[in-house]
Amino acid sequence: MSDSVGVGFLGAGPVTQAIHLPHLAGLSDRLHVAHVMDIDAAAAAEVAWRAGEETRHSTSAGALLDDDDVEIVAICSPHPFHAQQAEAAIRAGKKAVLVEKPFATTVEDAERVATLSQATGVPVIVGAMHTYDPAYLAAAARWGELPAEARHVRSVIQLPPNSRFEALATQLHGTPSGPPRRDLADPTARAAAIRGSVLGLAIHDLPLVRRFLPGIDRVGSAELLVPFGYRITLHGPDGRTAELIGHMGTDWRPEWTFEVWSASTALDIDFTPSYVRAGSAEACLRTPGERVRFGPHPHNGYEAEWIHLADLARGSARPLHTPGDLVADLAYAIDVADRAAAIVSTQGAAPCP
Numbered sequence: 001m002s003d004s005v006g007v008g009f010l011g012a013g014p015v016t017q018a019i020h021l022p023h024l025a026g027l028s029d030r031l032h033v034a035h036v037m038d039i040d041a042a043a044a045a046e047v048a049w050r051a052g053e054e055t056r057h058s059t060s061a062g063a064l065l066d067d068d069d070v071e072i073v074a075i076c077s078p079h080p081f082h083a084q085q086a087e088a089a090i091r092a093g094k095k096a097v098l099v100e101k102p103f104a105t106t107v108e109d110a111e112r113v114a115t116l117s118q119a120t121g122v123p124v125i126v127g128a129m130h131t132y133d134p135a136y137l138a139a140a141a142r143w144g145e146l147p148a149e150a151r152h153v154r155s156v157i158q159l160p161p162n163s164r165f166e167a168l169a170t171q172l173h174g175t176p177s178g179p180p181r182r183d184l185a186d187p188t189a190r191a192a193a194i195r196g197s198v199l200g201l202a203i204h205d206l207p208l209v210r211r212f213l214p215g216i217d218r219v220g221s222a223e224l225l226v227p228f229g230y231r232i233t234l235h236g237p238d239g240r241t242a243e244l245i246g247h248m249g250t251d252w253r254p255e256w257t258f259e260v261w262s263a264s265t266a267l268d269i270d271f272t273p274s275y276v277r278a279g280s281a282e283a284c285l286r287t288p289g290e291r292v293r294f295g296p297h298p299h300n301g302y303e304a305e306w307i308h309l310a311d312l313a314r315g316s317a318r319p320l321h322t323p324g325d326l327v328a329d330l331a332y333a334i335d336v337a338d339r340a341a342a343i344v345s346t347q348g349a350a351p352c353p
């Protein structure tokens with residue numbers, strides 16, 4: 001394994017088991033799972049055993065950070081631990097850190113990690129996988145003035161519940177908790193539910209939305225969709241708008257799309273669902289008289305993220321996003337979540353669309 005870079009996981013829940021390990025298995029020429037840590041000893045042992053004969057396991061983050069074979073730390077624990085574990089991984093002198101989304105639970109925590117990353121030179125990336133998708137990046141290289149000229153943006157994420165994909169992707173160790181059951185007649189519960197769905201689901205593509213709608217003047221409308229989801233409209237300067245729809249229910253075909261329109265150009269991107277290794281998105285840029293298509297490429301955003309991490313650890317690449325951008329992405333997501341929460345706390349729960 002001398003040429004391959006060792007990865008350590010802090011947290012061995014569904015995202016590690018059903019998303020990251022299957023993607024890493026396809027990249028064994030450059031990456032291997034060196035260590036799995038979880039506060040649940042049985043989960044750490046079982047997931048390490050599945051990852052490889054030589055993979056170590058522990059219940060202590062300190063033990064993983066002391067493991068010299070761990071060069072990249074992947075933080076896949078629940079949200080409240082992300083910032084503090086990222087700081088510990090940087091201070092331990094690791095070569096690169098992947099923090100699953102959200103980067104942190106507060107902007108101040110994210111700023112602290114970003115400052116430490118800049119001071120030490122240890123690169124940190126956040127698991128917004130579509131920002132690494134090869135078809136998205138190929139379209140970005142060709143879209144010219146579209147970010148400056150965009151009029152309207154639409155992000156639609158309609159998926160079956162994660163548990164259905166997780167069951168298809170792997171035999172999960174442990175039972176995922178799922179979103180908490182809430183009494184949606186209670187305004188505080190409605191606010192918490194839409195905040196959770198923005199910071200859990202919409203956040204995947206909010207960095208893309210921010211490229212085309214960098215400033216939000218006001219949130220025009222926000223509705224909570226049941227059993228889990230949101231419908232939100234954002235208004236920016238010069239009449240720019242964005243529409244965000246996210247819904248997880250039992251009777252929807254997966255759809256994960258992102259669209260942008262300006263007076264002369266339209267961009268549409270069709271992403272593949274998270275839990276299947278089905279290659280990249282397919283994107284299309286349409287201008288009068290021309291359609292340029294991008295993808296599908298063999299790697300999806302998660303695989304591209306891991307290839308980028310391996311290159312960062314070897315020192316052969318520079319981070320695609322600056323620490324300042326990662327903080328700004330989080331601040332944007334928290335702003336949308338808070339403003340949407342303020343609106344839905346004055347309404348009833350909406351039915352499914």
Ligand SMILES: NC(=O)c1ccc[n+]([C@@H]2O[C@H](COP(=O)([O-])OP(=O)(O)OC[C@H]3O[C@@H](n4cnc5c(N)ncnc54)[C@H](O)[C@@H]3O)[C@@H](O)[C@H]2O)c1
Pocket residue numbers: 010011012013014015016019037038039040043075076077078079081100101102127128129176177200274
């Ligand atoms: N990028 C994506 O597509 C994607 C998809 C799903 C989840 N996520 C993110 O990944 C993270 C984990 O998600 P999940 O669905 O696996 O969550 P989960 O909360 O169900 O599982 C997390 C695991 O972390 C363990 N844990 C708890 N406290 C810990 C600690 N202090 N240190 C280490 N491990 C600890 C738990 O025992 C559990 O096994 C979340 O932040 C989530 O937002 C990202």
